[in-house]
Amino acid sequence: MLIFIVFLLGAMFPGTHGISLPGIKTTEPFDHVAQLDERGMFTLFWNFNSTHITFEAHVETKG
Numbered sequence: 001m002l003i004f005i006v007f008l009l010g011a012m013f014p015g016t017h018g019i020s021l022p023g024i025k026t027t028e029p030f031d032h033v034a035q036l037d038e039r040g041m042f043t044l045f046w047n048f049n050s051t052h053i054t055f056e057a058h059v060e061t062k063g
């Protein structure tokens with residue numbers, strides 16, 4: 001069983017809009033990001049407002 005470590009990076013950048021991580025290019029600026037894998041291979045970005053939540057997942061494949 002894999003143990004996923006969650007870093008809620010969004011909480012570390014209050015007030016910023018459009019978080020970017022090195023090596024990851026999102027289709028739109030996202031205000032929240034979580035890395036769901038300790039090696040940074042699975043990254044989830046999300047935005048939300050009063051009516052919608054938008055998710056974008058990036059999975060890095062090696063080999």
Ligand SMILES: *[C@@H]1O[C@H](CO)[C@@H](O)[C@H](O)[C@H]1NC(C)=O
Nearest residue numbers: 047048049050051052053054
């Ligand atoms: C919320 O976000 C969605 C997707 O970006 C957008 O279509 C919608 O108009 C937004 N609604 C409000 C109330 O800002």
